[in-house]
Amino acid sequence: MRILHVIPNLFKGGAQRLAIDICNELIKTNKVECKLLVLSSPKNDFAYCSSNIDIIYCNVKYKLSILGRNNIEIDDYEKVINEFNPEIIHSHLYFAELICHENPRKQIHYISHLHSNYSVFKKPKLLSCWRKVVIYKLYEKFRLKRKYLISKKKYLAISNDTYNYFISNFSGQSKKTLILANAVNLNRFKTSQPPSHRSKINLITVGNLFVNKDQVFLLDVVKYIKDRNYPINLNIIGDGPEKTNIINRVKFLKIEKNVTISGQQDLVEEELKKANLYVHSANREGFGLTIVEAMAAGLPVISFNAKGNKDIITNGVNGFLLKNKKASNFGDIIIELFNNKEKYQKVSSQGLKTSLKYGLDNYVKNLILIYNTNES
Secondary structure: OEEEEEEOOEOOOHHHHHHHHHHHHHOOOOOOEEEEEEOOOOOEOOHHHOOOOOEEEOOOEEEOOOOOOOEEEOHHHHHHHHHHOOOEEEEEOHHHHHHHOOOOOOOOEEEEEEOOOOHHHOOOOHHHOOOHHHHHHHHHHHHHHHHHHOOEEEEEEOOHHHHHHHHHHOOOOHHHEEEOOOOEOHHHOOOOOOOOOOOOEEEEEEOOOOHHHOHHHHHHHHHHHHOOOOOEEEEEEOOOOOHHHHHHHHHHHOOHHHEEEEEOOOOHHHHHOOOOEEEEOOOOEOOOHHHHHHHHOOOOEEEEOOEHHHHOOOEOOOEEEEOOOOHHHHHHHHHHHHHOHHHHHHHHHHHHHHHHHHEHHHHHHHHHHHHHOOOO
């Protein structure tokens, strides 16, 4: 079976990490020939763990015009398809959807991996339909939908929330849409020394520094805990456009000694081992891959109800899922876990058990089964 995974880039991100993990697992089996096609320049933030993968880079252009003056250049992509002749094309992230379905081929089965609730799929509000950007998105969406309808298709949703979002905006696709929750390489996060209370609250959060991730909120949590005379440090793993706002907020709250901004890290598992609690402040998540990674490392997780992570966390059992975005609520749970060793260990243990459901081995076995049961 020849499988081509297609992704816009290999920048640090959950979708990119999963695509790399999938390809690494697929090439271990003799029944599969797998390649990874990247639709951009050869910048690979996962070079440390992707040396075994046959990665192809190609440059493409894709810009639509409602006046019919489209600027679409995908010759490099088409050349790869002609040479490799894949039986399955598995696309990741929205830009890859556009490229892969521009010229769908009858003999190829297409898998669309729905890593999040793509905003372009959402039905617009009636009063906003006159706006130029909305008209453009509608044009792009319905054009893509027509391509979907003439393709041999399956869609993989990473959570119940993503599944419901997609089928509510793409009616008639429910029979072709499956839920396959994300997975992690559990071996990376195993440790012979489970996290402990230690003498300090060591928080960690992992994710790109975007507005939606709202790491700025966590700074108010640190301030709240510090003002109650608890020793605390927050390690922020990631980079992005919100970095300046985070730095400025740290200075404003005068918590420079309590916050570490570590930037992008290849071996996130090593950073998790230094912490004793994982905090997640995203307003919306398709799934929450870093939450599973934290659980696999034995860290109790405190998070907001960001829709997709509801599939992972049972509030008060294997972690905490807060509804109200108040620093005091968030901080009080952290303090309670720090003070209550028995509760800490119970939540840690339950989280570790939960993480076992998201192992990469079983995930790829299920994925191959999906590949093998593709229908016309």
